[in-house]
Amino acid sequence: MKKLGVKDRIIETASDLFYNNGYNQTGINQIIDEAGVAKASMYMHFRSKEDIAVAYLKRRHISWVSDLQDFVSNQITNREKLIASFDYLDSWLSSVNYRGCGWQNIITDLPHDHDKIRDQAVLHKNDVRVWVHSLLKDEDNLSDNEAMQLGDELVILLEGAIILSQIQKNKWPIEVAKRAAKKLLK
Amino acid sequence: MKKLGVKDRIIETASDLFYNNGYNQTGINQIIDEAGVAKASMYMHFRSKEDIAVAYLKRRHISWVSDLQDFVSNQITNREKLIASFDYLDSWLSSVNYRGCGWQNIITDLPHDHDKIRDQAVLHKNDVRVWVHSLLKDEDNLSDNEAMQLGDELVILLEGAIILSQIQKNKWPIEVAKRAAKKLLK
Amino acid sequence: MKKLGVKDRIIETASDLFYNNGYNQTGINQIIDEAGVAKASMYMHFRSKEDIAVAYLKRRHISWVSDLQDFVSNQITNREKLIASFDYLDSWLSSVNYRGCGWQNIITDLPHDHDKIRDQAVLHKNDVRVWVHSLLKDEDNLSDNEAMQLGDELVILLEGAIILSQIQKNKWPIEVAKRAAKKLLK
Amino acid sequence: MKKLGVKDRIIETASDLFYNNGYNQTGINQIIDEAGVAKASMYMHFRSKEDIAVAYLKRRHISWVSDLQDFVSNQITNREKLIASFDYLDSWLSSVNYRGCGWQNIITDLPHDHDKIRDQAVLHKNDVRVWVHSLLKDEDNLSDNEAMQLGDELVILLEGAIILSQIQKNKWPIEVAKRAAKKLLK
DNA sequence: AATGAATGAGACTTCATTCAT
DNA sequence: TATGAATGAAGTCTCATTCAT
Missing domain, CATH: 1.10.357.10 (Tetracycline Repressor, domain 2)
Incomplete structure (x- = not known):
């Protein structure tokens, strides 16, 4: 398994969570925890939770x-x-x-x-x-x-x-x- | 306009909000505010938010x-x-x-x-x-x-x-x- | 020293902090910590940080x-x-x-x-x-x-x-x- | 309009923002965005936000x-x-x-x-x-x-x-x- | 039967700064 | 010289629920 960049890790993690658990049920904290990323790093790549959903x-x-x-x-x-x-x-x-x-x-x-x-x-x-x-x-x-x-x-x-x-x-x-x-x- | 009981007022208010704004977008506080009901009164009639949704x-x-x-x-x-x-x-x-x-x-x-x-x-x-x-x-x-x-x-x-x-x-x-x-x- | 209610404790604590440390330098978390109050309790009494400042x-x-x-x-x-x-x-x-x-x-x-x-x-x-x-x-x-x-x-x-x-x-x-x-x- | 150097652009931008919007209301990111300067470039010229304020x-x-x-x-x-x-x-x-x-x-x-x-x-x-x-x-x-x-x-x-x-x-x-x-x- | 104060846990977002290139 | 990705800490605010009266 090749190492993904931060942005890809966020999208991948969020995709799993959004699809399987639901958008409203998935919090920013859960995404960054599971992606192993700092919160501010996430907000560098995405302006908002909605933007992650768009990605x-x-x-x-x-x-x-x-x-x-x-x-x-x-x-x-x-x-x-x-x-x-x-x-x-x-x-x-x-x-x-x-x-x-x-x-x-x-x-x-x-x-x-x-x-x-x-x-x-x-x-x-x-x-x-x-x-x-x-x-x-x-x-x-x-x-x-x-x-x-x-x-x-x-x-x-x-x-x-x-x-x-x-x-x-x-x-x-x-x-x-x-x-x-x-x-x-x- | 006939006066509704507490329970009916809750269901009616929650119904409007759940349907029009969404279940996750509707908070307990909004329901009791718009229904004009005390919080604990609501929890007397319904064990949880989910139970209101069921009603x-x-x-x-x-x-x-x-x-x-x-x-x-x-x-x-x-x-x-x-x-x-x-x-x-x-x-x-x-x-x-x-x-x-x-x-x-x-x-x-x-x-x-x-x-x-x-x-x-x-x-x-x-x-x-x-x-x-x-x-x-x-x-x-x-x-x-x-x-x-x-x-x-x-x-x-x-x-x-x-x-x-x-x-x-x-x-x-x-x-x-x-x-x-x-x-x-x- | 008589026991103050939650709202008074919040105002008193916030007053000290706002005056001595500054409004922007004082965070909500510091206020509730020093007042010994839950965050949601604070927001029950005050709609926003600005409202605390008004009080x-x-x-x-x-x-x-x-x-x-x-x-x-x-x-x-x-x-x-x-x-x-x-x-x-x-x-x-x-x-x-x-x-x-x-x-x-x-x-x-x-x-x-x-x-x-x-x-x-x-x-x-x-x-x-x-x-x-x-x-x-x-x-x-x-x-x-x-x-x-x-x-x-x-x-x-x-x-x-x-x-x-x-x-x-x-x-x-x-x-x-x-x-x-x-x-x-x- | 003559071209300003990086340092001058930072000071000029920050001056506008600090004076008109306030020091606490002005973030580092806003300064570098409006000045068109990379973040690390800014920290090359100024050790901290406070130093920009001094300038x-x-x-x-x-x-x-x-x-x-x-x-x-x-x-x-x-x-x-x-x-x-x-x-x-x-x-x-x-x-x-x-x-x-x-x-x-x-x-x-x-x-x-x-x-x-x-x-x-x-x-x-x-x-x-x-x-x-x-x-x-x-x-x-x-x-x-x-x-x-x-x-x-x-x-x-x-x-x-x-x-x-x-x-x-x-x-x-x-x-x-x-x-x-x-x-x-x- | 009814109240509303109080709560712990979490929500989303932004901060000034440093690091690796 | 210059970059922008990455960070830990902190920001304000809201959640559904329970407690004491």
Whole structure:
């Protein structure tokens, strides 16, 4: 394990804590203790706790989207890739004990003025939406408009599967969403 | 305006604050101040902040489900009622500026040991699920199993529409979910 | 020594520290440590550090003015009382090692938004000014206008004596001011 | 606009901040940010924050005394020059919104061990005192002793006018001090 | 049944200074 | 000469809960 710089150690530690324990449940002191960093060092790299959360979400976005695309890459058709997205949810969420989506989790119980965090959530969800649209737009039998409409429906299913599996601590919502997705994709 | 008892005043005040400002953002002091109640009086009626949240969720469950059923009551067929459920989401969520679902919001960023709150979320979601199932089971052309499967798919769409409209601060996810629901219902 | 309540202990401790060590040099932690009070108890009684300073200044105002009036009370004429005011400065300031005036000290290096503290300083200085005026207005040979003009001149001498004795750590400015006051009073 | 060296930039920036915002309110980081200087560079030129304050006070002393002397230079007699000193206070203090005297401000709320700063305040006030004395010593009708006594009285009036105008945020104390000075000067 | 004072533990943030390059 | 990362200590303030009356 190679030695990380202070900033990376902070992001990594905070990411674990924010995702697994929650943003409000994670204090600055816990982050610096576990990262082995002085408090003022942390505030050299991040102006506020919210900024750490932004860094966490940015980093997570890159790896999450990358993992998703890797997961579905061995599927041949775009439709198959989209169906496989639900298998990705399954493998991901069961591996984190249905802890749910980092962006959903952080956005639902947030002080009203934390706009930078909200922005990250919107960016993340938009990127996923655009990716879904792009896969469908390459399909011959769909107009651009149809592709976007169908894509949005799949996006809703993905979101619903994530949040409901988190509440139920069970994978059935993912399976249900996958089945519904298959129906909608014909 | 009739005078409320202490306990009711606490629940009512806390409900507003928990839903609109968030559970972690709402302090005990704010609740008792706005409710006009002494602190120790509050702790006479509720063992902890978590218990207030449980009372809030119980009360909200009753009124939310009741509002939903009222909203769809003028629809004739059960299928129409289910479609109208998405219109209910629309009217509800736009009226609260897309603040989202009280149970989703409270469950996503919660200390790990708050099981009583988690239980309420599960109860709420199960009741909605059972209600959807029951409407479909009355439909002649569906087997019980088909009714449950289809119902679960609708439930996923409802959940996805709520959370995504909250993130996007927009109603489009609700419209999309409604369109998808219509397709699935044939 | 009778046992003081928490609030009084806080004010008393803070008063000592604010006056002798300075407002900015005195931390909340030092106050609660020396007062033997929990931090949250302090914030129950005072909304902020600034509010403690206001309480300190209010209490100090009462005792300072009272001490001044006691000190000069054995003088017969009002002119003699005013002259004796400079002797009061002498005895007071030498007893506190020329630490200077609590209001001057706190107002000169203060964050810009501490208006409540500034208000207290203005109130204090105005009360002293009014007292000086009132003594002179009772003098037969002065019109009201002359009394106010002469009084203001004495007030300036008092202020100048205080601040300069503090900088010089010496009583000569007080003696000089007294001599000038005698001249102005004829 | 000529380019300043690092040290001068630091002093200039710190001077603005110390005088206008206060010594305790001005942080090292703000100084280096606004001066555009690296932190360690600053500590190369100054051993501590206190040393920057000393440099600030030294530079301010030169310019302040010089401005005063320029202001009164067109007066013919020394008595007129001294009277005009109060006009200088007026023009200076109103131009800085009655921010008061840099030395008074920094000395009143200072950690106890900042002797170098205290020394600067004493030096400054002594220089002013000596200047006042020197003007009066040149007057034919005063003995050296009378000149010093009268000079000290004027000094007290100057000090009192400065601090009281700062507290009152008003020029009346300056006018009053000027009137008293005229009386004392006969 | 009801009060509000008191609490210990923690929240987030900033301080002036030093170190390693 | 110059840099900016890193630090320990301290800053002000808030948390949910309990105690004494």
